[in-house]
Amino acid sequence: MTELNLEQLGKDLVDRAVRSGATAADAVVHEGEEFSTTLRLGKIEKLKEAAAKALGLRVFDGKRSASAFSSDFSQASLENLVARTIAMARETSEDPASGLAETGLLGQHRGDLQLYCADVAELGTEERIGYARRAEEAALKFDPRIKNSEGAAFESSVGTRVYASSAGFVGSYRSSYCAVSVVPIAQNDGGGMQRDYWYSVARGIQALDPPEEVGRKAAERALRRLGARKVATSHVPVIFDPETASSLLGHVFGAVRGDAIYRNASFLTGKLGQTVAGENVTIIDDGLRPGGFGTRPFDDEGIPSSATPVIERGVLKSYLLDCYSARKLNLKTTGNAARGLAGAPNVGPKNFYLVPGTCSPEEMIRSVKEGFYVTELIGFGVNVVTGDYSRGAAGMWIENGELAYPVEEVTIAGNLRDMLNHIEMIGQDLVFRHVIDSPTLLVEGLTVAGA
Numbered sequence: 001m002t003e004l005n006l007e008q009l010g011k012d013l014v015d016r017a018v019r020s021g022a023t024a025a026d027a028v029v030h031e032g033e034e035f036s037t038t039l040r041l042g043k044i045e046k047l048k049e050a051a052a053k054a055l056g057l058r059v060f061d062g063k064r065s066a067s068a069f070s071s072d073f074s075q076a077s078l079e080n081l082v083a084r085t086i087a088m089a090r091e092t093s094e095d096p097a098s099g100l101a102e103t104g105l106l107g108q109h110r111g112d113l114q115l116y117c118a119d120v121a122e123l124g125t126e127e128r129i130g131y132a133r134r135a136e137e138a139a140l141k142f143d144p145r146i147k148n149s150e151g152a153a154f155e156s157s158v159g160t161r162v163y164a165s166s167a168g169f170v171g172s173y174r175s176s177y178c179a180v181s182v183v184p185i186a187q188n189d190g191g192g193m194q195r196d197y198w199y200s201v202a203r204g205i206q207a208l209d210p211p212e213e214v215g216r217k218a219a220e221r222a223l224r225r226l227g228a229r230k231v232a233t234s235h236v237p238v239i240f241d242p243e244t245a246s247s248l249l250g251h252v253f254g255a256v257r258g259d260a261i262y263r264n265a266s267f268l269t270g271k272l273g274q275t276v277a278g279e280n281v282t283i284i285d286d287g288l289r290p291g292g293f294g295t296r297p298f299d300d301e302g303i304p305s306s307a308t309p310v311i312e313r314g315v316l317k318s319y320l321l322d323c324y325s326a327r328k329l330n331l332k333t334t335g336n337a338a339r340g341l342a343g344a345p346n347v348g349p350k351n352f353y354l355v356p357g358t359c360s361p362e363e364m365i366r367s368v369k370e371g372f373y374v375t376e377l378i379g380f381g382v383n384v385v386t387g388d389y390s391r392g393a394a395g396m397w398i399e400n401g402e403l404a405y406p407v408e409e410v411t412i413a414g415n416l417r418d419m420l421n422h423i424e425m426i427g428q429d430l431v432f433r434h435v436i437d438s439p440t441l442l443v444e445g446l447t448v449a450g451a
Contacts (some may be wrong), residue, residue: 001031001053003160003162003172003174006029006031006160006162006172007162007164007170007171007172009029009055009073009162010027010028010029010055010162010163010164010170011164011170013025013027013029013055013057013078013082013164014026014027014057014164014165014166015166016078016079016082017057017059017082017085017086017166018166020082020083020086021061021086022059022060022061022082022086022089022166023060023061023062024059024060024099024100024165024166024167025057025058025059025060025165025166026057026058026100026163026164026165026166026167026301026302027055027056027057027058027162027163027164027165028055028056028161028162028163028300028339028340028341029053029054029055029161029162029164030052030053030054030055030159030160030161030162030341031052031053031159031160032051032052032053032157032158032159032160033049033050033051033052033121033157033158033159034048034049034050034051034052034155034156034157035048035049035050035125035128035154035155035156035157036048036153036154036155036156037128037129037132037153037154037155038132038151038152038153039129039132039133039136039151039152039153040136040149040150040151040152041136041148041149042133042136042137044129045151047129049125052071053071053073054069054070054071054341055069055070055071055073055341056068056069056339056340056341056342057069057081057082057085058085058344059082059085059086059089060089060098060099060100061086061089061090062094063094063095063096063098063099064089064090064091064092064093064094064095064098065089065092065095065098065344066085066086066088066089066091066092067085067342067343067344068081068084068085068088068342069341069342096327097324097327097328098324098344099323099327100165100166100167100301100323101165101167101169101301101302101303101323101333101337102167102323103167103168105302105303105323105333106165106167106168106169106302106303106304107169107298107302107303107304108171108297108298108302108304108305109288109297109298109304109305110297112290113173113288113290113291113295113296113297114203114290114291114295115173115174115175115176115203115291115295115296116158116173116174116175116176116203117176117203117204117205117206117207118176119204119205119206120156120157120158120176120177120178120203120204120205121158121176123156123178123205128154128156129154130211131154131180131208131211132152132153132154132180132182132211133152134211134212134215135152135180135181135182135211135212135214135215135218136149136151136152136182136184136215137215138211138212138213138214138215138216138219139152139182139184139215139216139218139219139222140184140215140219142184142215142216142219142220143186143219143223145186145187145188145223145226146184146185146186146219146222146223147185147186147187147193148184148185148187148193149182149183149184149185150183150184150185150195151182151183152180152181152182152183152215153179153180153181153182154178154179154180155177155178155179156176156177156178156179157176157177157178158174158175158176158177159174159175159176160172160173160174161173161175163298163300163301163302165301165302167302169298169302171297171298171302173296173297175203175296176203176204177201177202177203177293178201178202178203178204178205178208179199179200179201179202179208180199180200180208180209180211180214181197181198181199181200181214181218182197182198182199182214182215182218183195183196183197183218184196184197184215184218184219184222185222186219186222186223186225186226187226188226188227192226192227194222194223194225194226194228194406195222195225196218196221196222196225196375196376197218197221198214198215198217198218198221199214200213200214201293201433203291207291221375224396224403224406225394225406225408226406227405227406228394228405228406228407228408228409229405229406229407229408230407230408230409230410230450230451231372231397231407231410231448231450231451232450232451233447233448233449233450233451234370234447234448234450235445235446235447235448236368236370236371236372236445236446236448237368237371237372237424237442237443237444237445237446238371238372238373238374238412238442238443238446238448239361239364239365239368239371239372239373239374239398239440239441239442239443240374240438240440240441240443241361241373241374241375241395241440242427242429242430242431242433242437242438242439242440243375243376244374244375244376244377244393245354245438245439245440245441246433246434246436246437246438247377248419248438248441249283249352249353249354249436249437249438250436251382251384251389251416252283252311252416252420253320253349253352253436254266254384255267255268255384255387255416256268256310256316256318256319256320257319257320257325257347258319258320258321258322258324258325258326258328258329258331258336258347259324259325259346259347260384261319261325261329262325262328262329265384265385266384266385267384267385267386267387267416267417268316268319271316272316272317272318272319273315273316273317274315274316275314275315275316276311276314276315276316276417276420276421277311277314277420277421277423278314278420278421278422278423279313279314280313280314280357280423280426281311281313281314281354281420281423281426282309282311282312282313282354282355283309283310283311283352283353283354283355284307284308284309284310284352284353284355285307285308285310285320285334285336285349285350285351285352285353286307286308286350286351286353287299287305287306287307287335287350287351288305288306288307289351289432291432292350292351292432292435293351293432293433293434293435294348294349294350294351294352294435295350295351296350298335299322299335299336299337299338299345300337300338300339300345301322301323301333301335301337301345303323303333303335303337304335305335305350306334306335308320308334308335308336308350310352314421318334319331319334320334320336320347320349320352321333321334321336321347322336322337322338322345322346322347323337323345324344324345325347335350336348336349336350348435349435349436350435351432351435351437352435352436352437353430353432353436353437353438354426354430354437354438354439354441355426355430356426356427356428356429356430356439357425357426357427357428357439358426358428359425359426359427359428359440360427360428360429361427361429361440363425364425364427364440364442365398365401365402365403366401366402367401367425367442368398368401368442369398369399369400369401370397370398370399370400371397371398372393372395372396372397372398372407372410372412372446372448373395373396373397373398373403374393374394374395374412375394375395375396376393376394376395377391377392377393377412378391378392378393378394379391379392382416384416386415387415387416387417387418388415388416389412389413389414389415389416389419390411390412390413391411391412392409392410392411393410393411393412393448394406394407394408394409394410395407407450409450410448410449410450411448411449411450412446412447412448412449413446413447413449414443414445414446414447418445419443419446422443422444422445423441423442423443424442424443424444425441425442426439426440426441426442427439427440427441
């Protein structure tokens with residue numbers, strides 16, 4: 001179906017709901033194609049190509065609401081969907097904060113946000129499989145110590161998303177995505193084995209790193225972990241590489257979500273306008289970054305995308321809000337509504353990132369006499385209510401400004417509140433790979449618990 005047809009479908013659905021007795025309604029419509037393949041040692045283990053379409057409807061009966069979804073676009077099915085959803089809404093409890101976005105807030109960005117590349121859909125099946133195959137072959141050929149593989153993968157998707165609201169909004173956008181990854185296994189002469197991974201993601205095929213480069217980097221990462229050991233428990237500087245720093249930043253996002261704030265379930269509750277981090281820390285949530293994986297012309301309530309300064313030079317400037325959490329906190333939405341096909345919207349990131357500094361990762365490592373360079377985090381021992389932080393980790397030990405030897409089976413412990421105030425150096429190596437991204441970070445004074 002064309003974008004116009006999908007938009008008309010969404011508009012007709014909410015109009016039908018209102019005619020059937022709903023006081024308000026909104027709908028999300030999605031249509032797209034997905035591809036994924038996984039191979040191991042050159043043999044295909046999984047291959048999937050799928051075309052899918054689905055829609056979700058949310059209706060209101062005053063301050064009561066309910067939602068449902070369907071993949072059947074026939075008129076009879078849609079009539080039944082509307083009737084059932086309205087009936088469910090009338091059985092639910094009232095919620096004073098529920099409702100659609102106010103009409104005056106609705107809108108969308110009209111420029112090209114570079115979300116769609118036609119080459120993703122045009123790539124043939126054999127070429128897609130070839131990306132995974134080439135990445136694995138490059139990893140296996142890189143060094144004789146690369147003895148095995150947990151597999152390589154290629155995945156891609158193209159699709160159209162529509163949002164329609166009875167408040168007077170209908171809009172749509174197309175997007176594409178592709179990724180290649182590989183997980184090689186290294187083995188030393190003593191029989192010790194280590195695994196690691198690498199990947200590349202992009203909106204279009206031309207923007208992907210060559211699969212051979214992905215394979216080589218994955219092999220290098222696996223090899224440097226051979227001979228990993230524990231270290232004695234100590235209180236040292238810790239450097240988080242961009243992948244693990246992004247995970248750390250994800251906990252900060254969890255602490256500035258509006259739903260965590262109105263539930264009083266965040267260590268940042270009540271801190272607006274206060275200093276919560278070092279002066280070198282600026283965090284932005286930007287929904288308009290061209291090609292970003294969280295970029296979109298409007299959020300899932302029809303609010304136009306924008307850039308929101310969250311922490312600016314250490315000062316907490318804004319929480320991130322959808323309309324519901326904004327009403328609960330008597331604030332204005334930041335356009336961060338995200339929803340699946342069923343259920344009410346939640347607060348989600350756009351492109352949530354820490355602004356890079358001026359240091360290279362090599363400079364940061366040279367500045368540390370003894371410390372820990374983290375390349376993998378394990379487990380989920382983080383309490384966003386108190387800020388307590390404890391994660392299993394692996395990486396490289398730093399001695400006299402150099403990466404000395406690999407480390408595993410240790411735990412990093414601290415508190416997010418303190419960590420934000422003790423980010424001593426920020427790397428210049430920010431790369432946008434996810435919806436939450438960070439450059440390399442050096443945090444002073446964390447406990448690394450080992451042997």
